[in-house]
Amino acid sequence: MSADTLSTPGPLSGMRSGLTWDNLTVQDLLAIGAALAARYADQNHITMPPEQLAELVNDLPGFQAGDTTPEDFILSAIASAWIYAVEGFDDSSPYEGQS
Numbered sequence: 001m002s003a004d005t006l007s008t009p010g011p012l013s014g015m016r017s018g019l020t021w022d023n024l025t026v027q028d029l030l031a032i033g034a035a036l037a038a039r040y041a042d043q044n045h046i047t048m049p050p051e052q053l054a055e056l057v058n059d060l061p062g063f064q065a066g067d068t069t070p071e072d073f074i075l076s077a078i079a080s081a082w083i084y085a086v087e088g089f090d091d092s093s094p095y096e097g098q099s
């Protein structure tokens with residue numbers, strides 16, 4: 001494990017420390033999606049409003065939100081990564097059709 005990766009056990013261990021809205025890589029987006037899936041398993045990951053998604057990401061250990069507002073495309077990528085972490089290649093969901 002590299003020095004810039006969180007050493008906490010569990011699903012957050014794949015996230016680099018010091019993440020901000022301005023320095024995310026594709027690997028970071030996938031790690032955030034997996035962390036959200038593990039930490040917020042009871043949340044509806046399909047229809048979550050972008051503002052609520054941003055709040056959940058801001059609350060993840062190791063994420064430093066600062067004063068930056070996330071771009072819509074970043075939130076969309078994180079939402080997709082969360083869906084992928086929960087459902088994999090099977091895109092059916094118990095939440096489809098619910099608001």
